[in-house]
Amino acid sequence: MKTLVYSAKDFEIPYLEKANCKKHEFTFLEASLSSESAVKAIGYEAVSISSSGKASTIVIEKLKDFGVKYITLRAVGHDNVNLKAANTFGIKVANVPAYSPCAIAEHAVGLLLTLNRKLIEANKRAKSFNFNLNNLIGFDLNNKTIGIVGTGKIGAIMTKIMHGFGCELLGYDIVENEELIKKYGMQYQSLEALCKKADIISLHVPLNSETHHLIDEDLIDKMKPGVVIINTARGAVLNTEDVIKGLRSGIIGALGIDVYEKERGLFFTNHSNDIITDEMIIKLNAMPNVLITGHQAFLTEEALTNIAETTIYNLDCWSKNRETENELTKTVTETV
Incomplete structure (x- = not known):
């Protein structure tokens, strides 16, 4: 199948080529999918996109006009794809539901x-041979209370790890995981109760209408002073402006994020010689108690291998006129 791979990065291309074994005709494009770059898909039956691509209604309509029949996502999250539009225009969409x-x-x-x-x-300090220990005090994770928001596949692994540190485990999810309750003593709470009790809050939910700005000023005001927030889910789960206020007030003692709500067009690219105009990321970067990584949580050999193999599997199924269990548009059709 002739496939255009958008947002192709040097680090992932070898994994895709190895998994492909020359079965599909790949063209790698550095640009992400957008209304402007969609025209590059003329003559291709399928496109592959990452989380940085944007498959809006307008983009999907263009892809349909250009002859594209399939979109395979190299990611779990699919909030960047309008699935209803894809269903309307007859384009099948599949993702990688659990790469690592x-x-x-x-x-x-x-x-x-x-x-x-x-x-x-x-x-x-050590790089300049300064071994002064002032202002480097942390705390034991043992006996601390961690709130895990979202206890699906990733949240369950997080629960297991933090149980090993000896943490008290609080959980929030629309569906309770009985195994986590039995094996690790997870206590499910309302989100408000979790925020009031937790010393650490780790976010592991998908982005949708229910979770957009899930953590906002109202919830932050209810948190324990000095709470640590970790977000490896989706950037817009946090209301970043409210989080900045929480950091300045001291309610949030530290923030670690691998995702950012305005990361599209910013992450995955070297901007070291550019003038950055995004005031929120500038403010976050200036704070000593904020740690930012550029959406690299997935960046392991195992994850890249699984992403590549599942991407090829989705294309294999479509090329043989078979359904893939990873198809997302089928789910939309069933629920409409």
């Missing part, structure tokens, strides 16, 4: 430990 929950959960723990034990500052 461990990669995301482990990165969340890495953010937490780095923030808590001031590792960035400690290393910066």
Whole structure:
């Protein structure tokens, strides 16, 4: 199948080529899918996009006109694709539903430990042979209360890891995971109750109309002073302006984010020689108790291998006129 791979990064191309084994005709394009770049898909039966691409109604209509029949996402999240529009225009969409929950959960723990034990500052000092320990005090994770918002595949791994640290575990989800209750003593709470009790809050929910700006000023005001917030889910789960206020007031003691609500057009690209005009990311970057990584939680060999193999699997199914269980438009059709 002739496929245009948008947002192709140097680090992922070898994994895609290895998984493909020359079965499909790939063209790699550095640009992400947008209304402007959609024209590049003329002559292709399928396109592959990452989370940085935007498949809006207008874009999907253009892709349909250009002859595209399939969109395969190299990600779990699909909030950047209008599935109803894809269904309307007859374009099938599939994702990679679970490439490596461990990669995301482990990165969340890495953010937490780095923030808590001031590792960035400690290393910066050591580089200049300054081994002064002032202002490097952290806290034991043992016996601390962690609130895990979203207890699906990634949240469940996070629960297991934090149980190993000896944390008290609070959970919030629309569906309670009985296994987490039995194995790790997870206590499910309302979101408000969780925010009132937790020393640490880790977010693992998808982005949708219910979770957009889930963490806002109202909830932040109910949190324990000094709470640590970790977000490896989706940027817009946090109301960033409200979070900045919380950091300035001291209610939020530290923030670790691998995602950002205005990351499209910013993340995945070197802007070191550019003038950044996004005031929120400038403010966050200036705060010593904020740690930002550029949507790299998925960046492990295992995850990249699984993403590539599932992407090829989706294309294989479509090329043989078979359904893939990863199809998202089928779900939309069934629920409409």
